[in-house]
Amino acid sequence: MTTATERSASQHTPPPVAVTMALPEIEPTGDAQLDHTLAGMLSKPYQPRRALGRIESLASQLARIQQQGETGFGSLSFQFPQAVVFASDHGVADEGVADLPQSATLETVRALLDGEAHTNRLAVQHGFGLTVVDAGVATHVTPGQDSPVSAQLMQRKIGYGTRNMLLSPAMSGAQAVSAVNAGMDVVKHLPGNVLAIGSTGVAGHASASVLLSRLCGVPLVDALGQDGDLDETKQQSRSEKLFAALTRHRKATSPMDALASLGGFEIAMMTGAMLQAASERRIILVDGFVAGAAALVARGMSPNVDDYLVHTHRSHHAGHRLLLIHMQAQPLLDLDIRAGEAVGALTAWPLLQSVQTLLSEVPGQTIPEVQLP
Known part of the structure; x- marks a missing residue:
């Protein structure tokens, strides 16, 4: 049953946002000779060809990212790895398209800033700096407790949540550009050569689903999948409302226009963060469906960014599985993780550390010592 709001949304289609902006230059990393050299480094005469499976593909990707001009590749070096969680609220949450109340966004941010989230413990375990970026939380956010496990807060708020995409573009063109630029600026102020990018924001999955549908031509019902936390009536209502949003913004077909009309501030900032990190030849660890949607937009804007993206896991969300298929990406883990952030x-980071160890086992180098507790 279509509501009056949905009929109004579909009948009055605005022109596309038509957003353009300057992008950083990103170098491709392809190097067949380096791939061949690494394959030889990892092969053993007593093992079958490609004995390490996709570990070899990961090794090649990381080495290609870190090789530098005529000096080539020596060994993997992970310097000051950073984890960044971008947080924002979505106006479309007012339509009941998410399984959590909007207040959950702020609760998650507070847990990160106070050192109480799973992310805090994992960041400490693996030696990552942890930053929360307020991209557009619907309320004011203050810094957390001053402790070694607390995340640092960066204030980059574009607005107090996006607008309801069912009624208007989620962002104006200027807001979308500002958000992408803010994501670039965040990366410029962070040290290191490894960046783990995650997000939090109620209805972020709804935004990711419509972006996947628009940019990849995936039927919306498939992009949304079945949410076990919503009953059949609510799932039907969610599908109808988001289909009305897609219909309203049917002319927003370019990556940037789709981002402005259907995205979120956190997705836009993650897009900018990925573009900037790739331009600085950083390794980018992509976390989950919403970050994957940002990767999809970033690749649409600058295809070479794909060389720097390590898709760390396949989440429980059906849309994420389809997104990875369309990006021709093999995730490192498949654990049905539902948490974002x-x-x-x-969790996937030790796999990269294993690759670092394997690539250190060459003439003239030694395997790093393991410090026991």
């Missing part, structure tokens, strides 16, 4: 990215 870079939990999956940090």
Whole structure:
């Protein structure tokens, strides 16, 4: 049953936002000779070809990112790894398209800032700096407790949540550009050469689903999947409302226009963060479906960014599985993780450390010592 609001949304289609902006230059990393050299480094005469499976593919990707001009590749170096969680609220949450109340966004942010979230513990375990970026939380956010496990707060609020995409574009063109630029600026102020990118925000999955549908042509019902936390009536209502939003913004087909019309401030900032990190040849650990949607937008804007993206896990969300298929990406883990906030990215980190150890086992180098507790 279509409501009056949905009929109004679909009948009055605004022109596309038509957003353009300057992008940083991103170098491709492809190097067939380096791939061949690494394959030889990892092969053993007593093992079958490609004995390490996709570990070899990961090794090649990381080495290609870190090779530098004529000096080539020596060994993997992970310097001052950073985890960044972008937080924002979505106006479309007013339509009941999420399984949590909007207040859950602020509760998650507070847990991160006070050192009480899973992410805090994993960041400490793996030696990551942890930052929460207020991209557009619907309320004011203050810094957390001053303790070694607390996340640092960066204030980059574009607005107090996006507008309801069912009634208007989620962001104006200027807001979308500001959010992407803010994401770039966040990365410029962070040290290191590894960046784990995650997010939190109620209705973020709804935004990711409509972006996947628009940019990849995936039927919305498939992009949404079945949410076990919503009953059949609520799932039907969610599908109808988000389909009305897609219909309203049917002319927003470019990555940036779709981002402005259907995205969120945190998705826009993650897009900018990925573009900037790739331009600085950082390794980018992509966490979950919402961060994956930002990766989809970033790749649409600058295809070379794809070379720097390590998709760390496949979440429980059906849309995330389809997104990975369309990006031709093989995630490192498949654990049905439902938590956001870079939990999956940090959980996958030991795999990259294993690759670092394997690539150190070459003439003239030694395997790093393992410090026991």
